Amino acid sequence: MSARFDYSTAPPAYVWLNGKLVPWAEATVPVTAMGASGGLAVFEGVKAYWNPAEEQLYIVRLDAHLKRLYDSMKIVRMVPSYRPEELAAAALDMLRANQIREDTYLRPVAFYDGVKLPSFRYTVGAAPDICLSAMAFHTHLLQHKAKACAVSSWTRLSDNQSPPRVKVMSNYQNNRLAFTEAFVDGYDDAILLDERGKVTEATGACLFMVRDGVVVTPSISHGILESVTRDTVIRLCRDVLGLTVQEREVDRTELYVCEEVFLSGTGEEVTAVTSVDRLPVADGQPGPVFLAVERLYHDLVRGLDRRYPEWRTPVYEPTS
Ligand SMILES: Cc1ncc(COP(=O)(O)O)c(C=O)c1O
Known part of the structure; x- marks a missing residue:
């Protein structure tokens, strides 16, 4: 039996949280929020690949992933406070702030923090918190996995x-x-x-x-x-x-x-x-x-x- 992905566990220096770049250790959620927000989160998994010759990091199909994030939010009736273009710019800001120069997994999450009353009623049409974070991963492409x-x-x-x-x-x-x-x-x-x-x-x-x-x-x-x-x-x-x-x-x-x-x-x-x-x-x-x-x-x-x-x-x- 083998692990599925060999992700690095090192957290990013900064995450983007509700419009700001925040040091990872300060981007916390109250412990009482976790149970209430457990299922009330939609997310994306996006990858960015490093090109050493060009010294460039390419995010793969970012627009398509953000489109799906907004479709997910619409279906579960979350009303985001940000436009897709703002989240695209935020993703770039966050990756640059972390000076990432390796293959990276980018995770946008839209979630209800559950600090307010944990009732479905208060989530209908409400704006979710949005967090963008990143972590390194090791590709298995060309290894014929x-x-x-x-x-x-x-x-x-x-x-x-x-x-x-x-x-x-x-x-x-x-x-x-x-x-x-x-x-x-x-x-x-x-x-x-x-x-x-x-x-x-x-x-x-x-x-x-x-x-x-x-x-x-x-x-x-x-x-x-x-x-x-x-x-x-x-x-x-x-x-x-x-x-x-x-x-x-x-x-x-x-x-x-x-x-x-x-x-x-x-x-x-x-x-x-x-x-x-x-x-x-x-x-x-x-x-x-x-x-x-x-x-x-x-x-x-x-x-x-x-x-x-x-x-x-x-x-x-x-x-x-
Ligand atoms: C259940 C499931 N199906 C399919 C996919 C592939 O989707 P995508 O190619 O958009 O990453 C994913 C995520 O990677 C998934 O979690």
Whole structure:
């Protein structure tokens, strides 16, 4: 059994909290707020990759992540006090204040602090607190990372219970139950089915398979987070690799007989799935579509491949 991500535990010197850069140690939440705010937080996970030759830090698809943060807030009826452009500028300020020059995970969180009366009534239409923080991470891109996955006995949440397209903290107990079950059973990750038995996604990433040469992924109304990286991978497969991509229902047993399975997500980056329920996927090695996507994704997010400049927000002024 291995840890999923090798994040550094060092906190940033500064976080951005409600309009100000605040030293990390001073950005605290009252202890009485924690219980009340536990589930009442929506968030994003965004990555920024360091390009040593350019001495540049590129934030990957910041606009798309902020769009999803605002969509999440709208669905849970939070009314933010800041516009997306202000949070984009705040993200740059925070990364610059920390003088970050390494691969970094950026986490915007909008939450109710719960200091006021912990009643739902007081949260309806109220402005959340917003915090932007960052921590270093170690990429596994180009290492052909592979996972053994189990199909979970837990069922994925559905839109009318607790909508998976909202990136709300409380949804993640569903993912955690599935992950924990798989992990204690000796797998690296779990794949969740919906209440109709159709494949949704893994516990922190979307799922792709290659079947008869076609790239297939569950559609956005099949119990998945509307993933930014999924969109990136679809566009790379279609537009750069010239492959056919279908967004459709996927059966569990299709995962047993297809040519490739792989996962994609901001935290996950791209990871091959080389077995499902202990059945090898094809020959049990990362496949050619995965390897091509991994190379493209690595080169694009780090700014080595100059295509799709709109996907990269540079943090620093160019040095030349
Ligand atoms: C449950 C879940 N699905 C999919 C993803 C991938 O989303 P994105 O590519 O926007 O990071 C994530 C987050 O990374 C997630 O938590």
